[in-house]
Amino acid sequence: MIRNSILWVCLVFISSATWAQQPTTLTVETQSNTLVFQTDAQNHLRTIYFGKRLKNKEELALIETQNNQRDVNTGIYNSIYTPSGSWNMLEPALNIVHADGNASTDLIYQSINTLKENEDVTLTTILLKDPVYQTEVKIFLKAYFQEDVIEQWTEIKNTEKAPITLQKYASANLYLNAQKFYLTHYLGAWGREMRPEETALTGGIKVIDSKLGTRTNLYEPPTFMLSFNKPSEEDQGDILLGTLGWSGNFKIDFEVDSYHNLRVIAGINPHASAYPLASNTVFKTPSFIYTLSHQGKGFASRNLHRWARKYRILDGTGERLTLLNNWEATYFDFDQQKITNLFKDGKKLGVDLFLLDDGWFANKYPRNDDTAGLGDWEENRKKLPDGLGYLVKEAQKTGIKFGIWLEPEMVNPRSELYEKHPDWVVKQPQRPEHYFRNQLVLDLSNPQVQDYVFGVVDKLFTKNPGLAFIKWDCNAVTFNAHSAYLQARGESQGKFYVEYIKGLYSVLERIRVKYPKIPMMLCSGGGGRVDYEALKYFTEFWPSDNTEPLERIFIQWNYSHYFPAVATCNHVTDWGKQPLKFRTDVAMMGKLGFDIVVEHLSKDDLVFGQLAIENYNKLKNIIWQGEQYRLVDPYKNDIASLMYVDENQSKAIMFNYLVSNRFELTATPRAIQLKGLNPNKRYKIEEINLYANTPSTLNSSLILSGDFLMTVGYNPEVNDKRTSVILTINEVK
Structure with a gap:
């Protein structure tokens, strides 16, 4: 019987004639797994085991003696965090250019610290240091014992008297042992998200990455599955699920070494992101989250689901609202009367909330299509003469709540905001503007822009305290990446991609401090931004704009490997040729919503929809938390x-x-x-x-x-x- 305990960390010393020859063994455990690190003769810390939990702790230090995989050329393969330019000739996790121009780094083990946060969670901190430049690297491993999940990140401290440049700064550097490895990753585009591709990894490096800046998951998410020794199976075999908690550019390297073991290096994409780090400052990388299963991918998924509901998704064990959206009923063509009539349809159907989608704002450049108005977040007086407050009250009178669509990170060139603040827009000053969905990205590395975006949300809630839901969209990628703010301050453009995402998180943090319980949907033209850092601030996410029910079965199936049903928004729409029952049954596999014209339903379809919502309300807690x-x-x-x-x-x-x-x-x-x-x-x-x-x-x-x-x-x-x-x-x- 596995003992019910928290993360176990120990130091095991192997007897030797002198202390200098004694390797130090550090062990991190979860309920099912053991992760073991050990120093070598030069005090470099290496990963020597990650697998099933071992019963006899006294044997941990002997693991390395059974692996004949060390020689003068390959002893670096299993470094806990591989530096560049000294004794390493492989893909690095860390690449620093020091203040004097030296591009080499060495990392020597210094110490370990263990903090028990509660009966389930323990944080281990391992300190490494460069013996010449004194650069400090801290490896953090937060182990969630019952969930078999490890969350890992890194802090890099510049102790030099002048700035250094981080050329690469990964979150984690895993070393995995097996005869063969099979990688499942996910290709996509708009409406074609999460299409799996399983491939055997061979010698060399396989990379999955994004350079899109925003909406970074559009072509590939920072999410993957590794199967050991054979292709992945649902209920058998060793499976590792991994995902990076970062909403910006990412890069994950899979390098099969000459011993046919696998090095996984995951973190922020260093592309166009050489990051200057000032003296006595610390750079914290995003979290890399992973779980190792010995009972197939189903067991691994349930590990991640339990962890996410309990520790990461905002209100992951709480309630969700079943909504009716107007988008497919009206698109941009609506007015106040048409919207209030839809409230009655929502009440008749039995939903909790009505969501007003795109097209409700802007006056000088009214938002009547997607070519104008983004950035001018005030009610369109022609469409909504009495404002959002009137709609909130009318919805409440009808017996449902009211929510709103926003895309506050973006701007149309045809907008008052663009005219007033062209310096707030991400664009190259000497190149023509290039648009994605007729829009550009606002520069969230700029604190003024952060204040503006926060103010958009804050003003909505201040003026309309009954507002009950926000759908936060993000439809454009970043073309011509350049920050006028960083340029004016004389700062490197290499900081832009990182500082943009930090700025986004800063805004979301401020929103959650002031409005901690308001449900918000993370939407990005579909699944363009789905990760476990953003989901700290959102109750749910929109997997895809493709709501054709047959397609949705496959899309939802693939997301289910990494994200629980409580966070996955599924809407019944008019896409496809399937009957209403099929469309509704598919949408009930997660957080249910509707985007249909209720008045167009036949009497039988309306009665069915009402009954389906009644059934869903009885069963939703099993779907969400089961x-x-x-x-x-x-x-x-x-x-x-x-x-x-x-x-x-x-x-x-x-x-x-x-x-x-x-x-x-x-x-x-x-x-x-x-x-x-x-x-x-x-x-x-x-x-x-x-x-x-x-x-x-x-x-x-x-x-x-x-x-x-x-x-x-x-x-x-x-x-x-x-x-x-x-x-x-x-x-x-």
Whole structure:
């Protein structure tokens, strides 16, 4: 039985004739894993093990004796944080140009400190120092024992009398041992987010990165999966899930060395970001978050989900609002009367909140399309003569809450803000402006711009205290990166990409200090910005503008490896040819919302939608807080199936969808083995989300044991007439 304890850190000394020859062994543990570091004869600290937790602690120091992988050329491979330019000839984690122009750094182990934050979390700090320049590097490892998650980051301190330049400054440098490695990463574009690609890693370096500045996940997120020795499986094998908590440019290197082991170096992308660090100042890198599973990727996902809900996502164990959005009902074409009429539709449907999307603002350059108005955040007097306050009150009278769309980091050239403050805009002074969605990025490295963006949000809440929700969008990438603010101060443009994101976080921190509980959706033209640093400030995120339900099954499936359902916004829209039931069933797999014209629904569809929301309200806590199990992979089968199980294993909900209507596929060919239930409990299965007078084909009186359901399985009878099937599974006592 694994003991219930917190992170364990110890120093183990191997007997030797002199202290100088004694290696020091440092060990970090979570519930399932052991991470071991050890010094060499020169006191360089190296990673010698990361794997299943070892029972006999006295044997930890002997791990290195069993690996014949050291010679004069390759002894650096497993450095805890590989410096550049001294004894290293591999891809570095740290590259410094010192004040005298020397580009070499050496790092010697100095000390370890352990701080127990609570019964689950312990922070370990390891100090390394350059013996010549005295540059200090602190490695932080925060271990979440029960969740099997480690959060790692680095602090670099310049102790020289003059500035140094950080050419590369990674968050973490892992060293992994296996015979083979398979990397799953995710390609994408607008509407095509999170498309997985699994590839065997071979000698050399594989890089995933972004240089987009903002909306940095558009082509590739800072999120990946590593499978050891064989391609990834759901419930078997060693799997590492990793993700960088950073909303800006990132770079993750995967280097297979000559011993066929893997070096993973993750952090801020050093591209165009040589960062000057003043004397006696500290640079803190973003967090790299990872979990190691020995029971497949499903177990790893559940680790991350529990960690995220408990420690990272804003109000991760709290409530969420089911909303009706006007975007697809009106786009930019609306007025006050049309919006207030939609409130009644929202109330009739049964949602909690109405969200007014793009197009409500600007007067000199009214926001009637996406070519004008961004930056001028005051109500358009023609569309909304009585202002947002009137809409807030009218929504409340109707019995629902009111929320608003914002894109405060951006500006249209056709705007009063651009005319007044062209120096606030990110652009090259000697090059033509280049637009993305007819807009440019505001310079958040500038404190005045930060004050302005905070003021936009603060003014909205001050004038409209009943405002209940914000959708925070970010649609443009950064072209012609240049900060007039940094130039005026004589500072390096190499700071821009980093300082922009720091400025963004500063604004969000100020918002959360003053408005700690207001729900906010992290949106970026879809999944252009989804990471665990931004999610400190947001209750949820928008995975993709692509809401076609078949596409969404795959998009949501891939996000589910890293992010819990409580944070994943799924909306029912008119995209695709699927019936309302299918669209609604797909959207119920996370945080449900609607973007439809309610008055266009048939009587039967309206009644179905109302019933579906009632069912969702009864089951949403299981979906949001339950353990998720992916049952049937849509990439390998004609159906997709997953389920959520509550903490007591007494209630569950199972989602099933037909994703490939192939010839002669008339029903689910075989039973699906369920997961996560108690084998000794008995369960009753019932189908929900059916139209009135449409009986289920399933036997609702059947009671089966958890053992039967997880061993033999259950057939939901998905077919071309029953393309989506939702089942509730309840314990019978």
